[in-house]
Amino acid sequence: RREEEELQSTVIEEEEGKGGVPAPQSIERSVVEVVREDENENENDNDNDVPPAVWNVPAALPPMDVMMGSTRKHPSLPSSSPLVNFGPGPAALPPAVMKTIHRDLLDYNGTGLSVMAMSHRSPEFASIMNDAREVIRRVMEIPPNFKILFCHGGGHGQFSAVALNLCPSENDAADYVVTGTWSKRAAEEASKHCRVRKVVDTSGSGYDSLPDISTWDGPSQDAKYVYMCSNETVNGVEAFDLPDTGGVPLIVDMGSDIASKPINWSRVGA
Structure with a gap:
C-alpha cells in the first residue's frame, strides 16, 4: 500500500508541475495505478467479477478469388485472371490446394481446431507430418x-x-563444387568449421557455366564429404546429373529444384 501511495503522489506532483497536463510517463503510471485499484476491488468483491473479454473471430475467411489472385491486374489480362508468381521461391498453388488450406485454416478435418492452432504433439498434427513424409517419399521415389x-x-x-x-x-x-552464389556462401560458412577445398570454382568466368563432371578435380581421398548446389538461381546454372564421388558422401543443395526431376539416389549421401 505504501508503494501505491508513493506512486500516486509522484503522478500528482508531475501533473501539478506541468500545469495539470501529465507527461507521458505520468500517464503510464496513472494507468498502472488504475489497474492496481481495479485488481484490489475485484479481490474484495467477487460478486462483481467482469467476464473475460472474448475475441471476435471472423466466421469465414475472404473469398477464394481474393485469396488466390492479386487485385492488381495487368491491362491486357481479363479481370477474372489471377496473377501468377514465377519466382524461384513462393509460387502458384493449384486451386484445389488453396481450397483445402482455406477449409483447414478454420477447422482441420472436423476437429474444431484451426490447423494453425493445434498442438504440434497432437495425433492430428502427427498424422499431417507422417502423411507429408509418405507423399514426399512416393513422389520423389526416395x-x-x-x-x-x-x-x-x-x-x-x-x-x-x-x-x-x-x-x-x-x-x-x-x-566444395563452387558454381555460383549459393555454393560460394556454403563454402565460406563451412570454412569456419573445417578445411574447405574447392574442387570446382567457376568464379573466374562469373559463374556462367558448369564444367563437365569428368573435369572436376576430386574428390579428395581425405574428404569427409563433397558439397554442391544443383541449381544456382542467382547465376542461372543448373546441374542435371550428379557426380559419382566414389563412396565419399555427396551433399546436394536442392533448395530450388527439388522434385523437379528424377534424382539418382545411389549417388547421394554416404
Whole structure:
C-alpha cells in the first residue's frame, strides 16, 4: 500500500508541475495505478467479477478469388485472371490446394481446431507430418534407407549444420563444387568449421557455366564429404546429373529444384 501511495503522489506532483497536463510517463503510471485499484476491488468483491473479454473471430475467411489472385491486374489480362508468381521461391498453388488450406485454416478435418492452432504433439498434427513424409517419399521415389527430416534454418542454416555434423574436427577436409552464389556462401560458412577445398570454382568466368563432371578435380581421398548446389538461381546454372564421388558422401543443395526431376539416389549421401 505504501508503494501505491508513493506512486500516486509522484503522478500528482508531475501533473501539478506541468500545469495539470501529465507527461507521458505520468500517464503510464496513472494507468498502472488504475489497474492496481481495479485488481484490489475485484479481490474484495467477487460478486462483481467482469467476464473475460472474448475475441471476435471472423466466421469465414475472404473469398477464394481474393485469396488466390492479386487485385492488381495487368491491362491486357481479363479481370477474372489471377496473377501468377514465377519466382524461384513462393509460387502458384493449384486451386484445389488453396481450397483445402482455406477449409483447414478454420477447422482441420472436423476437429474444431484451426490447423494453425493445434498442438504440434497432437495425433492430428502427427498424422499431417507422417502423411507429408509418405507423399514426399512416393513422389520423389526416395529409397527406404533415407530419412526425411523437416529442419529449421533454411539454406543458410544448413551451410553450417552440414559441416558441423560431418566434420567433427576443424582439421577435417571437405570438397566444395563452387558454381555460383549459393555454393560460394556454403563454402565460406563451412570454412569456419573445417578445411574447405574447392574442387570446382567457376568464379573466374562469373559463374556462367558448369564444367563437365569428368573435369572436376576430386574428390579428395581425405574428404569427409563433397558439397554442391544443383541449381544456382542467382547465376542461372543448373546441374542435371550428379557426380559419382566414389563412396565419399555427396551433399546436394536442392533448395530450388527439388522434385523437379528424377534424382539418382545411389549417388547421394554416404
